[in-house]
Amino acid sequence: MNIRNFFGKSEVIGLDVGSSAVKMALFKEAEGGLRLVRAEIKELAEHNDDASFEKEAVSALRYLLKGVGTKKAKFIASINCPSTAIKKVVAPYMPRSELKAGIALEAKSYFPFSIDGSMLDFEILGDVVDKGIRKYDLMVAVCPINTVQNNLSILKKAGVRPFSFVTSSYALGKAAGYAGKEEDLKCFVDIGSSHTEFIIYRDKTIVFTRKIPICGDDFTKSMTDTLVSDRGRTQLTFAEAEKIKKEVGIPADNDTNLIDDKISATQILSMLRPTAENLANEISRCLDYYREESKGARVDNIVLFGGGASLTGLTKFISDSLGLPVRIGDPLEGLKTEKDAIRERERTAHRVELAIGAGLSNAKGINLLPPEIKNEVERTVKRGTIEGIVTAIVIASVLLLMGMNIKIGNFKKRIHVAQLELAALSPQIRQAEARRVADMVLVNEPYWEDVFKELGSLIPEEIKIENLKIENKIIDMKGIVISPDGQQILGSFILSLETGLFNNVKLTESETSADGSAVKFELKCWIDYER
DSSP states (O other): OOOGGGGSOSEEEEEEEOSSEEEEEEEEEETTEEEEEEEEEEEOOOOSSHHHHHHHHHHHHHHHTTTOOTTTEEEEEEEOOTTOEEEEEEEEOOOHHHHHHHHHHHGGGTSSSOOTTEEEEEEEEEEEEETTEEEEEEEEEEEEHHHHHHHHHHHHHTTOOEEEEEEHHHHHHHHHTTSSOTTOOEEEEEEOSSOEEEEEEETTEEEEEEEESOOHHHHHHHTTSOEEETTEEEOOOHHHHHHHHHHHOSOOTTOOOEETTTEEHHHHHHHHHHHHHHHHHHHHHHHHHHHHHTTSOOOOOEEEESGGGGSTTHHHHHHHHHTSOEEEOOTTTTOEEOTTSSSSHHHHGGGSHHHHHHHHSOTTSOOOSOHHHHHHHHHHHHHHHHHHHHHHHHHHHHHHHHHHHHHHHHHHHHHHHHHHHTTTSOHHHHHHHHHHHHHHHHTTOOOHHHHHHHHHHHOOTTEEEEEEEEETTEEEEEEEEESTTHHHHHHHHHHHHHTTTEEEEEEEEEEEOTTSSEEEEEEEEEEOOOO
8 A cells, every 4th residue: 555645745846936927846756856747937917016016926826826736735935135145154063952043143244234134044064173173064044034924925825835935046056956966066147037146056065155236127227228329319118128138138249130110239239238247247256256265166167047047148248258158057957857847948947947946945954934834834744744644544444444354255255165065064163163263353463543653653754655565464664765864764763663563673675776865665564562
């Protein structure tokens, strides 16, 4: 019997609510990790204030989530604003219960702005020894409470209860971890409509991030300036400029075409060039700062993500300016995906990277939800787990009874044959035989409800049970441990089983995946419990 879905949510949904579009990435749990089933973008109509933006975002979310069981899915959302940031730091060693307060006191030395009125969370990457002193290697993230509350409001109105909030840099880093070799030094620039993130990533870890004050809307705004030519004065509206920007991009130096009978390619280039140069200069400054901070580490190429990366001619412009290869990224590279998981992959994949990265984020890592929401989510997960265990017990009990009924039916057939052969024997002997057969079925059988309750309480969240078979008081269990520490978790699970109702637990099969992220196993458990 496969009871995997009773011990965890089988769907994980990453969300990115941007200022110009909402993106969604739907994953399903598969052997060895998550598989991308669908990634989609819903563009937002033009909005002038927070209220109209929220209305558009809620409508877009409802559209993207049609047909999705929101109560059974785990939602992880990427959030961003000018004061949302994440940084890798080293902190003094202290009890973990005191660590968050200690980080908050030192945050002014981590971030170039005040974190008063901000949510703060951290992820422990490991321990380091600095001059003989043990310290924590941490990833620390902050986000203004207002930004968190605004995102919560949008999701709530769309019928979504988030499991976790992560910063955009954190999400991008998670998506980046699937592409290329782990030891590669990767540089990503995510150009959104209202925010641009610069991130350097190595060995599955963010090593450098910075906000860049040039974004996609800046290119559009630069095209709305008044132009004077031999045809008179020309001024594009924001909508007209956005349309031309998407259709034309950054024209070549020798392009003299007239666009929409309003503006020439030369004029478009003259308006877009300063913004493109500012963006290239900001990227160059980031590279210089990182090279100095890392004592000489150099980036060999740059990968662009986000809607702004779609601007025709931008990759060439930045590449020529910096003297480095620049390309548009594909966050689906290295992922397990369903066929046709995303339409027009080359044109849209780089825009859903934050939704994909959010879905891939570790639930035990950074989470910027308010404490009361976290506690509510944990209670909901526990209730769901208990309900799942009870359901699994009921199903297992039904299947067990069905098996017993089949056995009894077989015994009755044998009894009937024996009755025909021994027709001369007295009714008393036949009754004694029937009682003996019934005793063979029921005597010394474990009380299965207790057995499954015990089993359900011992299974850690990293372990997914894929198949469970019961025969002669022996439980044969097959499953997978989804964690780099799979062998250690599996060992602890076996010890837990042996201290409960099982007097002997034998590991009959254990296989670690090629990337070390999961361990497949098979266990046999002998039950030490009778009615």
